[in-house]
Amino acid sequence: MTDEQEKGATGPIRVGVLGARGRMGIEVCKAVDGAADMELVATVDQGDPLSAVADAGAQVVVDFTTPDVVMDNLRWCVDQGVHAVVGTTGFTGQRLDQVRGWLGGRPELGVVIAPNFGIGAVLMMQFATRAARHFESVEIIEQHHPRKLDAPSGTATHTARLVAAARAEAGLGPVPDATADEVAGARGADIDGVRVHAVRATGLLAHQEVLFGTIGETLTIRHDSYDRVSFMPGVLLAVRAVPGRPGLTLGLDPLLD
Amino acid sequence: MTDEQEKGATGPIRVGVLGARGRMGIEVCKAVDGAADMELVATVDQGDPLSAVADAGAQVVVDFTTPDVVMDNLRWCVDQGVHAVVGTTGFTGQRLDQVRGWLGGRPELGVVIAPNFGIGAVLMMQFATRAARHFESVEIIEQHHPRKLDAPSGTATHTARLVAAARAEAGLGPVPDATADEVAGARGADIDGVRVHAVRATGLLAHQEVLFGTIGETLTIRHDSYDRVSFMPGVLLAVRAVPGRPGLTLGLDPLLD
């Protein structure tokens, strides 16, 4: 590490991006570049050597690559003493244990692995989980463009499970529903007892509403995502936080409290 | 008809209410009573003689009774030369033809029969029908209290059929939908090719949203009904209009244009 890089410790955070030419990677590079407190020092994609990251003195690596290379990338980061923020998918319990094992020998090093860097989506799920036990009723309505293959969305399914678990923990019974005469599908999909409705229409982007109801009132938490750049504030938040969070951090939640 | 009643022609409209002690009838009586340009001159319910309406010189009768008595009531109104506004259900094509037949002999007399006196709901359906052919996508989300027995609601089903017919007339094909992996029910009920989602939650009253989408934009028409008094402006509108509309008028639509 050169003198200049040493000074970096108290200057901008030196960031390297893996998967830099991918759809998300391109946005990460732009976001890091635009952040006053960060410096983009290395961009790596298929065919580029990881050593470029070390040579540039990166303190934090952001990885938006693919499940088949991400474990090698992480192993390398840990060996080199570089913190990592990972948006790549495919992390099983086994993989997470492996990462924890590697980090065991480097108590000063931090890794953040998150399935979703959208602060709005993460807060929506947090608030829904907190509200769940105070309301008799809850339903989820997600709305997306019609090119989407799955219904409901992964976020809606995940929210439904969180809400169902919180209801169960609070000892709430099933939501009230007197429906006796239903045209098939009208009441939505049943995810752990929570009804989820998936709307598809041209013009829509990615939207979700969690509706809670009790006697005389409803509480609605709605998230509208207009652009994949909406993940960037969450990525930057993680880049800033990871040097101060040794060990493995799962999800954005702990960084938001 | 006395002199005083004659003067009524240019004074407030003299209104009689049939089914005056029923849930809707009570609200109609209050609404007529509160309207500056109307006078509530007769209230009739089971066991009361219809002659009270004639004796009081009513010009318009509002009927919120039951399918088994409404035809006798209408026959009597036509015989007596009293205009009628009818919210009672159960009108088949055959019944409507019968009413038309009776009115054939009384060219000055008007009858308005409407399944829904909610101006907001009627306009929602009108606008949805008009918008239908300009948008690639359309879905309906209705939301009601959990004591409701049918899903989707009658209004939502009716709206879906109107929209589907308007799309067919304009030569539009099926709405785009790439869903390949669906948890059963997620995409709602299919009513003539229009997806309808029924949300049920404590605290809700009666709400409906029709969402239209095309490239880069959506148009949403939403109706919220908080109270059955919401039907009253529509009833009063019909009472005011019926003396000037000879013959049979079906639905509130023609009165709103």
Added chain:
Amino acid sequence: MTDEQEKGATGPIRVGVLGARGRMGIEVCKAVDGAADMELVATVDQGDPLSAVADAGAQVVVDFTTPDVVMDNLRWCVDQGVHAVVGTTGFTGQRLDQVRGWLGGRPELGVVIAPNFGIGAVLMMQFATRAARHFESVEIIEQHHPRKLDAPSGTATHTARLVAAARAEAGLGPVPDATADEVAGARGADIDGVRVHAVRATGLLAHQEVLFGTIGETLTIRHDSYDRVSFMPGVLLAVRAVPGRPGLTLGLDPLLD
């Protein structure tokens, strides 16, 4: 206290209501009466002796009275060893100190004083406060019936202040706003730097939306209150909680966590 009343300790909570014939008191009586784990043992209003509450062996008193009698009621409750849940307004810092003083001598006794028993409204404010520091922009839109005298509503003003304080604590600057050409009032009221818009329309009841925005996404927290019975779940929650919370508890928030 009789044997029967003793047994009450492990049976339903014995509740007395002060202000029982007032608008809110009537609803409280109904709600307590309908709760399986409570028994309504005394209802007191102007002219009735407070001793009825003690005679009936009430364990918890709910007070929806008026600022001029509430302090005497509370003094009496503390003297008699009865827990209190208070929705009456007019509590100054001085009054709260006085209540704390009285409770100093009764370490087993609890008093909950809350300006708002609507769980939905309280959670909306909690979530808004938590979300505040993660979003560049925030605005509040409240919607009420047109008979309301103040604009914005007390709840909206309170929410704006909580949000502004959370932003300040997080070191956020002013929300971005390039408006250069404004028709007076278009951008709403400025409450501590947060723009608040008050919509008034016939048909509306009481609604509030807090809209947060950051790059590419928005998060909206919306509360719809359809009826004053919406306060009842919060009142019952407080009745259940107060015997286990010695001392003075301000607001519903601590009971919701």
Added chain:
Amino acid sequence: MTDEQEKGATGPIRVGVLGARGRMGIEVCKAVDGAADMELVATVDQGDPLSAVADAGAQVVVDFTTPDVVMDNLRWCVDQGVHAVVGTTGFTGQRLDQVRGWLGGRPELGVVIAPNFGIGAVLMMQFATRAARHFESVEIIEQHHPRKLDAPSGTATHTARLVAAARAEAGLGPVPDATADEVAGARGADIDGVRVHAVRATGLLAHQEVLFGTIGETLTIRHDSYDRVSFMPGVLLAVRAVPGRPGLTLGLDPLLD
């Protein structure tokens, strides 16, 4: 005109685009290119000769240029017998009269000039105008990104004026509003008696809601525009319609009925 061009009359519509390298022009070119029933035969911008349009046998010209050249372009189109669809701004009553004069000598030729090609926005205004006289209350809430300079938006101001005119025509008085204690600006801007609220937040694009209220119910018409491509379906609609609409057509409204 060659034989091939003659055949074009029953084949795809031959379209030329003026201002083809501008922000809107680029989108128009893409949209025409992607439409199965159109052929993009000429693209002209600053410095290119208009004759390219005639040489290519264009039947319809789309003009998204600037106020200083649009009149010359239109004069040329009329002389050449080419229909025109114009999205350029700056049309005064005097300019429109001039266009009408030119068209007087060419009874087969059509020109469509529209300030807004968003079908959703145009329908929103149409529906709002139609609903206006049936509701006691109406307010407008528009929401845009914070870089917008004017508040309220031009569309919101225009909608308010249309609604106010429809109310006046129907003999409606002022909207009910008991506000006695207002923080300045809370009740929005007053545009011809209609309250308009302008919300600004990062993440938002262009949204507008018109809220109507009467006893017990509300009707909301909401438009969300996510992208300037949302204007393209309206442009294509006009291109298809203009050969069949001789004379000057103002706005998209007549094409939507």
